[in-house]
Amino acid sequence: MLPPNRKQLGLIKAGLFLLALIPLARLLWLGMHDDLGANPIEFIERSTGTWALVILLVTLSFTPLRLLTGTAWPVQLRRMAGLFMFSYACLHITTYIWLDHWFDWQEIAKDIIKHPYVLVGFAAFVLSVPLALTSSNAMIKRLRQRWKTLHRLVYLVAIFAVLHFWWLVKKDITEPMLYALVLAALLAIRLVFTLRKRKGQMV
Amino acid sequence: KKITGFTKTAYGADEKLTPYDDVTTYNNYYEFGTSKSDPAEHSKLFKPTPWSVAIEGEVKNPRTVNLEDILKIAPLEERIYRMRCVEGWSMVIPWVGLPLAQLIKWAEPTANAKFVEFVTLDDSLRMPGARVPILDWPYTEGLRMDEAMNPLTILAVGLYGEVLPNQNGAPLRLVVPWKYGFKGAKAIVKIRFRETMPQTTWVKAGPREYGFYANVNPTVDHPRWTQASERRIGGSVFSPRIKTQMFNGYAEQVAHLYSGMDLRKNF
Numbered sequence: 001m002l003p004p005n006r007k008q009l010g011l012i013k014a015g016l017f018l019l020a021l022i023p024l025a026r027l028l029w030l031g032m033h034d035d036l037g038a039n040p041i042e043f044i045e046r047s048t049g050t051w052a053l054v055i056l057l058v059t060l061s062f063t064p065l066r067l068l069t070g071t072a073w074p075v076q077l078r079r080m081a082g083l084f085m086f087s088y089a090c091l092h093i094t095t096y097i098w099l100d101h102w103f104d105w106q107e108i109a110k111d112i113i114k115h116p117y118v119l120v121g122f123a124a125f126v127l128s129v130p131l132a133l134t135s136s137n138a139m140i141k142r143l144r145q146r147w148k149t150l151h152r153l154v155y156l157v158a159i160f161a162v163l164h165f166w167w168l169v170k171k172d173i174t175e176p177m178l179y180a181l182v183l184a185a186l187l188a189i190r191l192v193f194t195l196r197k198r199k200g201q202m203v
Numbered sequence: 204k205k206i207t208g209f210t211k212t213a214y215g216a217d218e219k220l221t222p223y224d225d226v227t228t229y230n231n232y233y234e235f236g237t238s239k240s241d242p243a244e245h246s247k248l249f250k251p252t253p254w255s256v257a258i259e260g261e262v263k264n265p266r267t268v269n270l271e272d273i274l275k276i277a278p279l280e281e282r283i284y285r286m287r288c289v290e291g292w293s294m295v296i297p298w299v300g301l302p303l304a305q306l307i308k309w310a311e312p313t314a315n316a317k318f319v320e321f322v323t324l325d326d327s328l329r330m331p332g333a334r335v336p337i338l339d340w341p342y343t344e345g346l347r348m349d350e351a352m353n354p355l356t357i358l359a360v361g362l363y364g365e366v367l368p369n370q371n372g373a374p375l376r377l378v379v380p381w382k383y384g385f386k387g388a389k390a391i392v393k394i395r396f397r398e399t400m401p402q403t404t405w406v407k408a409g410p411r412e413y414g415f416y417a418n419v420n421p422t423v424d425h426p427r428w429t430q431a432s433e434r435r436i437g438g439s440v441f442s443p444r445i446k447t448q449m450f451n452g453y454a455e456q457v458a459h460l461y462s463g464m465d466l467r468k469n470f
Contacts, residue, residue, distance in 0.1 A: 031440065038229035038239070039292060040440045100434075102443045111429055168427070170290070171337050171408060172237035 003073040016077055020084040023051040024091070041099045048095060049121075052088035053161050057182050059085055060158060064189040079135055082154075086132040093125050117167035124160035127153050158183055206279065206361045209299050215283025221294035221437040223363050229436060230370045231288065232389055233337055234323075234330040245331050246369035251390070254374045261316035261396040270374055274360065277305035281364070282357055284380035286387075287419045287451045291428045294436045298378050299361035304352045312348075312396040319351045320344070320401035321377055322393035338404050344377065344388040345401035345415065347460075355380055355456055358391070381453040383417045414470040418461070419451035423470050 004012060027047055030036050036043045059081040066072045101108050112122050131151055134140070140147050162183055166176040232242035235249075254270040279299055287293045307319070325341035327334040350356065359378045360367055367373040372389025379386045385405050395401075405413035412426055421431045432444040450457050461469070 036440070038225035038436050039434065041434065042292075044440070099440050100444070107429070107432065114424060115427055115429070117427060170427075171233070172335075 003071075009073070009076060013077065013080060016080060020055065020081075023047065023088070041095065044095045045092060045100065048088050048092035049165070052085050052092055053165065053179055055081055055085040055088060056154075056158055056161060057179065057186065060154065060183070060186045064186050067189055067193045083132060083135060086128055089125055089128060093122075117164055120160045120167065121164035124157045124164060127160070128157045131157070155187065204365045206299050206364055206366060209279035209281055209361075209364075211281050214281075215285070215295065215297075218283055218285065218295040219437075220283065220297055221435070225436050226294055226296055226362060227368050227370060231290075231384065232332075232370060232372070234325075234333045234340070234342065234390075235370065236332045237337060241332065242370035243368075249329055249369045249373070251367075251369060251374035254392075256375065256391060257393045257395075258310050259393060259395045260320070261313045261398060263311040263313065270360075273306065273358070273375070274301070276309045277301040279360070280357075282355075282378070282380075284355075284378060285451055286378075286380065286384050287433060287447065289383040289385055289413070289417070289425060289428065289430075291430070291433050292436055293433045293445075293447075293451075297363055298357060298359040299364065300357040300359035300378065302354060303356045303358050303377070304354065306358060306394075307351060310394070310396070315398045316396035317348055318397045318400050319346050319348065320393075320395040320397055321346075321388040321391050322395065323388050324390040324392050339407050341392075342388060342404045343401060344386055344403050345397075346377075346379065346386075347400075349460055350379070350457075353457060353460065355453060381419055381450040381457045383419060385413070386417050416461075416466075416469050418457075418466065418470075419447065420449060420466055420470065421447040422449075423467055 027036075027044060031040070031044075059078055062075045062078045062081075065074055097103060097108060101111070112118050131153060134143060134147060134150060143150065162176060162180045165179060166173060169176055228243045229239045230242040231239065232246070235242040235245040252270070255267050256270070256273065257265075257267045259265045279301055281297055281299050283295060283297045285293055285295050303319075321344045323342045323344075324330070325333055333340050346356070357378050359372070359376050360374060362368070362371060367376065372387070375391045376389040377387045377391065400415060403413075403415060405417075406415055419430075424430050430447055433447045434444050435442065448454070
């Protein structure tokens with residue numbers, strides 16, 4: 001299959017943009033119709049958090065896709081995906097700070113320090129801030145090799161995000177385990193190819 | 204579906220009730236699934252009749268009693284209670300039930316009876332969640348004898364003046380309003396009087412997180428959730444959290460049960 005031309009890529013990007021807005025549109029729709037269930041704040045928190053995680057895994061899947069199939073062009077969608085991940089993470093933490101805790105900073109600080117699942121979630125968010133801030137072409141040019149090193153933080157963000165979900169669950173870990181397996185697979189593919197490349201260089 | 208002939212009481216008369224739809228669609232009842240909406244969806248075909256409860260252990264006459272006969276032990280009362288879940292949310296529910304103390308007097312426990320154990324239905328044919336070994340089935344709870352005899356403790360058979368919905372623990376469940384919600388065993392099939400403290404399900408599942416007493420206590424934090432505040436179900440997205448009260452606001456009636464006990468250790 002031929003890679004898309006400029007115009008086609010533009011259309012694909014526009015389509016993906018609209019697709020990524022669906023979870024937000026759904027929340028607004030349900031909210032307007034008073035249909036967010038018995039615990040609407042928890043619903044919004046869970047939904048934005050889940051979508052941030054899903055989009056993060058999508059972001060991390062472009063490189064394995066290239067390694068496995070040789071299809072390189074989807075990597076061009078990665079920045080947009082990453083920024084959508086960050087947007088949903090922002091909505092997630094805004095819900096937590098505003099709707100859930102009403103800017104009670106003392107309570108929030110206590111919650112972060114005392115509860116491991118909140119701490120790793122918070123760490124994942126903090127680590128993703130520099131990635132979002134350095135996502136422009138200008139920053140990529142300016143930072144060069146350091147940009148690549150900096151953006152390896154995304155692996156830590158992903159591991160923390162999965163842990164955040166895992167530790168939050170009371171007993172039934174089926175759902176976080178699925179995300180953990182997908183993440184493990186995505187990281188394993190990278191690792192295998194990196195090791196192979198190194199071996200190749202040594203020979 | 205309506206229950207006839209129960210008396211209203213003064214309990215919680217000044218509380219704003221959590222809407223019926225919220226009380227019956229947001230439930231923790233793992234025998235029917237682990238998400239909050241599972242119990243309402245997966246218990247639709249569950250038939251809680253006929254029903255009998257085995258009274259065993261340290262009693263004069265161990266026996267099995269039909270639900271209809273339990274209802275004759277004492278007149279039914281409406282009790283409006285706050286219910287605080289260990290996960291940090293709460294509701295106000297108008298239960299209909301009978302004081303557990305009345306059933307205990309009727310059961311005539313021996314002098315050896317120091318604890319009451321509640322064993323609930325474990326039927327994987329009728330309860331899809333019970334096919335999954337998420338918890339050590341059957342779900343088991345327990346109370347110390349004086350807790351069980353406290354006038355606040357009831358066996359509920361209804362809510363909002365109606366027969367208890369399946370997802371809320373039909374046909375018979377425990378309600379102990381000063382303790383976290385998981386103490387409220389649902390679909391009780393055995394009431395066993397014991398000399399020793401029973402091993403309860405959540406203590407077995409996570410002894411660091413859940414204790415036998417499980418009294419609502421804003422000063423003892425759970426490793427996962429803050430217990431200082433709670434979200435009252437039924438509000439809008441802009442309703443703030445409310446402060447959690449010691450013993451869920453029932454300190455006057457129950458604090459004496461724990462005098463001299465370290466509630467940090469006995470959580």
